[in-house]
Amino acid sequence: MNRSATPVHSANVPVKDFLKTSYQTVRQFSHFLCEPLSREDYVVQSMPDASPTKWHLAHTSWFFETFVLSKEVPKYRSINPQFNYLFNSYYVQIGDRFSRPDRGLLSRPTVDEVYAYRRYVDEHMIDFVERSDESTLRRILPVMELGLNHEQQHQELILTDIKHMLSTNPLSPIYKNLAASTAPGRQVPLKWHSFVAGVRQIGHTGPGFAFDNESPRHKVYLQDFRIASRLVTNGEFVNFINDRAYSRQELWLSDGAKTVEEKGWGAPAYWHNIDGQWKIFTLHGLVDLDPNEPVCHVSYFEADAYARWAGARLPTESEWEVASEDSELKGHFAEEGIFHPRGMNEQSAAGINQMFGDVWEWTQSPYTAYPGFRPAEGAIGEYNGKFMCNQLILRGGSCATSSSHIRRTYRNFFPAEARWQFTGIRLAND
């Protein structure tokens, strides 16, 4: 199975071919991710931030139904009109929604019914694409690209939500065994790469797809800065822990110290100290900590405190984007099927490594609108804009992100205390 067909159209492919191929590839990748699951695994919601797998599968179908089929196919009838209520996530202009933290209460529709819903939507979508002429297809291309990128985002959430759910189970269930051939990482020294001050440009422009929050491309003034040649590793983070840093309040933001105390944090999420040895719960089960792997599942508070402890700081998103221009858009992504960050295996690149894939990199930049930002008209405009408050920008994608989904200008965002994404640390300095 070719899992990496990009959901973003490029000019030299016929639109119809592109739409059919990318639609089928992206939709099938959702099913591929669910193969290891038991029926019961699809149902559980282990925290309000997470959703049952079943819900992700249905919601991504609802998206195509609502924003394509209902608008473009006059005779289209939903398989069940109440699904519009159950599977709307947060589009208030579409109508009322089922309470988000209660998604785990819904035993019905069953998993089989959800797959039937997916097939029903898929058949109508393919049929609609088949029957449409070039001008229609060009018109709906943006919303199709959005829907496919949207499904890719939920594919990442399926993985992070399943990981969180399995982690609450004392049986430490394994999602999928790790291929025996996966090599461990090597220790690599951290170097600094310097950039000189000046007016630079960041943000998306040009013909390809991007989310609205990546635009418009605009000028920013950057001071001199330096950025680290690689991610912070587990081994380095153990040093931070061993230096009693979690209890040294002077290293933490005020809200961070409060969060550490309330939640009793003393290590990243999914770390377990068992008889003095660090173990990490992964999608391959509970494994020994590898000191050369990038540290993962840290909150912004922990990333910020680590940087302060290390005499550095986190990069701004502008700095990160400018620095990323020296790196190829390559890395360890979801298509590899490993779903865990990997240590560096060669000192290789004289350049900046691990910018893409492995872990999302916390920046110190709050999530705000770019100057001149305009969300789309109508419900689609709720996609990104209304969340621009009390969140931080993360960059670069993770081992749970599809490589075909990422861009240099891609802006992910989470609250400062979130740890359930594959989130890690890259240092910067003045």
Add this chain to the structure above:
Amino acid sequence: MNRSATPVHSANVPVKDFLKTSYQTVRQFSHFLCEPLSREDYVVQSMPDASPTKWHLAHTSWFFETFVLSKEVPKYRSINPQFNYLFNSYYVQIGDRFSRPDRGLLSRPTVDEVYAYRRYVDEHMIDFVERSDESTLRRILPVMELGLNHEQQHQELILTDIKHMLSTNPLSPIYKNLAASTAPGRQVPLKWHSFVAGVRQIGHTGPGFAFDNESPRHKVYLQDFRIASRLVTNGEFVNFINDRAYSRQELWLSDGAKTVEEKGWGAPAYWHNIDGQWKIFTLHGLVDLDPNEPVCHVSYFEADAYARWAGARLPTESEWEVASEDSELKGHFAEEGIFHPRGMNEQSAAGINQMFGDVWEWTQSPYTAYPGFRPAEGAIGEYNGKFMCNQLILRGGSCATSSSHIRRTYRNFFPAEARWQFTGIRLAND
């Protein structure tokens, strides 16, 4: 299938026969109740008070494993030692337990694995009974009877928990369709039955099984009292609602008025006013309110306020038990497979009707120890005694109780705000 074999031994049956038959009958009834469920239905925990069906099936097996097999069968090995952690409910003397409100987080063990666990325990139990001599069987008879009655209690909880879970689903799923032959009730006038003051006796005595909290039988002094000839009906409760009783604080206990306000109650649980018509969510789906059915799913607060509004009061548990001596131990129980209270269908009995089955009847008696109460030694002693605080006694069993499970002396108990059991109202007066 004979569903009603009593789990209480009587003298003229060989112990081995009784144990085998009653064990198999009771265990199979659990499976019978699960037949209508989808795999997904087994997993969900819709509130902290409820448990997933999967958990009930495992916990009742754990009970026999812990209190019989582990003690009586030296070579017995659990199918999975961690099940002792996952499926212990509240026996602190047995060891640590998985957090109760988090039972719905556990997708594993799967439903298949739980059924395998049941089969494993069943095989060992039957084998153990087969191999044991008469004196062993007589020795373990009390804990066997306790285990079977315990499973019957969880059978009732399976029904009430599934009902609650399905009720949270906007699709109003049907657990099981109602047999077409079920006749509606008739309107029957309420009469009063009088009892004269004096020293009476209540509580269990004699050779049969009873829970420890029903003993010892002891004297009480009762004043003159009267008790109603039947349960309060939906129609009568609608009058209470229409008289704006939910907002007339002078009718309510102080904690009751607070609860009504906090929870926004304006009708019993599972009642829905749709376009001016009352509908009731049942295990047969959403149905029209039948005014002659006993009102059900009311809290103690509502039962108490209704009684005050009606110029009456609730009976004490002593009054109820004394009054019940005039009634046969008959009624609408779980074995009927209807799982919903039923209206009276004849004016029949000149006596006191509906004392058993249909709905648990709130008494005004807090749940306390009988004089001279002694809980059993060891962990089994935690079964009842440690809950004697801030709960009220209910009597008579419900449409979700097995008839073979109930007794005149049976003491059920719930907190004043609980509405998810099949709970109703019988009036008393001075």
Add this chain to the structure above:
Amino acid sequence: MNRSATPVHSANVPVKDFLKTSYQTVRQFSHFLCEPLSREDYVVQSMPDASPTKWHLAHTSWFFETFVLSKEVPKYRSINPQFNYLFNSYYVQIGDRFSRPDRGLLSRPTVDEVYAYRRYVDEHMIDFVERSDESTLRRILPVMELGLNHEQQHQELILTDIKHMLSTNPLSPIYKNLAASTAPGRQVPLKWHSFVAGVRQIGHTGPGFAFDNESPRHKVYLQDFRIASRLVTNGEFVNFINDRAYSRQELWLSDGAKTVEEKGWGAPAYWHNIDGQWKIFTLHGLVDLDPNEPVCHVSYFEADAYARWAGARLPTESEWEVASEDSELKGHFAEEGIFHPRGMNEQSAAGINQMFGDVWEWTQSPYTAYPGFRPAEGAIGEYNGKFMCNQLILRGGSCATSSSHIRRTYRNFFPAEARWQFTGIRLAND
């Protein structure tokens, strides 16, 4: 100052004289209790269960204004009509009330304004009594007695609330220094007094005042029981603590174990272990624990667990009342001005000691209506009846109760987790 004039009328005193004397005595005792307070002490509400002293002083005046002056004196005008909103405690039939947990937000009316309000009410009350004829006075005698007993209840609350408030202050402020002459207690062995089974009578009857919840006097059947000759002491309770009893869940009610864990209890309220020594915060400041003093500020949960640990149980309220008939109504009460329980200072009485005063004694009886209980008509009927749920009966009065306020039949009631009253333990047994 004569602090102990009873607020309960006896037949051989002219009603007018009785009313004037008792009114003035009781009202002045409130002021006596406030003498040691700073202006700032009157304002603070240290928990939702407590009220600012200022509020108690105003509310008790509001009671006379609402239930006497407003009804009996046609031209009476309140000093401020909004006080009816601010100082109504819980009488829903009187109208809306200011939110109880927010009483500490009210800096106004100031303390001076509250005293002015008291003077205003007092002048109108005395004037009204002076001007009224015998028949009017006889008619209002019950509500006057209620108002005076009500003020005495709030006097006790002033003390317990001030104690709680001062205890939250790291400066450990002293309410009032203890007189140097107060002698410490002596160690006295605990003996058991036996009572034989039979029908007995409990509850109030006869011409004097009692709260409605003490009536009607009625028959109860008591089994054989024994009751302890004295209260449990601090020294005995230290043994309970040293036996690790707070963490032995098998000694506790289920709700009790949960409360102990949630609140982190390891000793009675106001106990502090400082460098291995027990200190107790009292209204005289922080003092060394006296092992012979009655243990105080324990919850029902702790009293119940202590009794179980000691191989005994708590008495029922019927047992307590029957046992109390052998004791004189004497003890250490608020009029002594010590406001702390005292150790026994002689082996004296061969009988049952410390039944009255020192500490309220938890019984195992939930607070319920006596058979035939009828609350008064109208708002006054809310005084006691609506609280008959999820509370336990306490008997005998405390060192913060006026001796003129107590009776053998007196029923105090608090939730199982309350520790801020002067509450202690007397054991019983079968």
Add this chain to the structure above:
Amino acid sequence: MNRSATPVHSANVPVKDFLKTSYQTVRQFSHFLCEPLSREDYVVQSMPDASPTKWHLAHTSWFFETFVLSKEVPKYRSINPQFNYLFNSYYVQIGDRFSRPDRGLLSRPTVDEVYAYRRYVDEHMIDFVERSDESTLRRILPVMELGLNHEQQHQELILTDIKHMLSTNPLSPIYKNLAASTAPGRQVPLKWHSFVAGVRQIGHTGPGFAFDNESPRHKVYLQDFRIASRLVTNGEFVNFINDRAYSRQELWLSDGAKTVEEKGWGAPAYWHNIDGQWKIFTLHGLVDLDPNEPVCHVSYFEADAYARWAGARLPTESEWEVASEDSELKGHFAEEGIFHPRGMNEQSAAGINQMFGDVWEWTQSPYTAYPGFRPAEGAIGEYNGKFMCNQLILRGGSCATSSSHIRRTYRNFFPAEARWQFTGIRLAND
């Protein structure tokens, strides 16, 4: 009394003179603000964000004691060593602190004792300044300026906290009557002032005092923008309300819509709709809404939604600071003693009006570190830096700010839901 002596030193004044004068002026202004208070008003804490006046008076003294006297005066002894625990706000490097939300529990030290503490600190401070030589004074000048600016910040908090506290009282107490001569505002049309794109500089530099978070001065790139000539008025905000904007979720940030629903907001804080008329609670009591006054006590969420409704946006802090360079640092400040924003009373300025004073102006800029920001060493470094998360920048000062306290570069910060400061709205646009 001259209330406006600046707490910021300028080169041509002898340091000793400056320190004595500014210290005494600033400290006395705290007392001036307390003159209208009753003793009881000093004690209450009406929400966790607020502190009792008594606490502000003590904490600002503790600041001088801790950061000046304890370090500079070897023999200095605190009046009470426990005050270091009670009156430390959040300096973790100084030691443990009394729980912030519990400050209202402390009736002691009394108000008199707090004033005695202030006098004690003042005497030692003045004595220390008198006795010190020029080089010592120059060395401590920065911390003295910080202490004085710190006290000015708490003066503003005294006003906002007292306002909040009085507002919870149904008696609507008046802090201070408004001078009869205060003229109402006039309606003035809103105009837009344009700025062209380019590299600009913001932030503090130069010899005078500024908080650490205002530095370093640095370059930013601004796009073309426009800024409104005046603040949004009450009348304009009433139009927003009347357009049902509070319930139109598409106008709100996601967190904003959630907050509006949870808190039941339908108007700014302190607004009351009484019989269809808007009244506003002010420090002069409850007054009629003046449509020409700047709207005040709105959260960031409301400011943001208003801007979206008006087809505009909020300015960034860089835009605000650049735009402010055209305005004189003049406006309605605390020294006027009015403590309420005022309407414009002339169309006067062709320029940008009301940039300073009246209300703090929400910007769309999250509170982050300026590039190159370095907090001070030691506990003083906790002053600002550790709060750089989940807060928004406000600019320009308010009617409760001292004019001698404000600067163009001044950065105030509050969470998005805060409404208890004097916060208002200025629009911007692209």
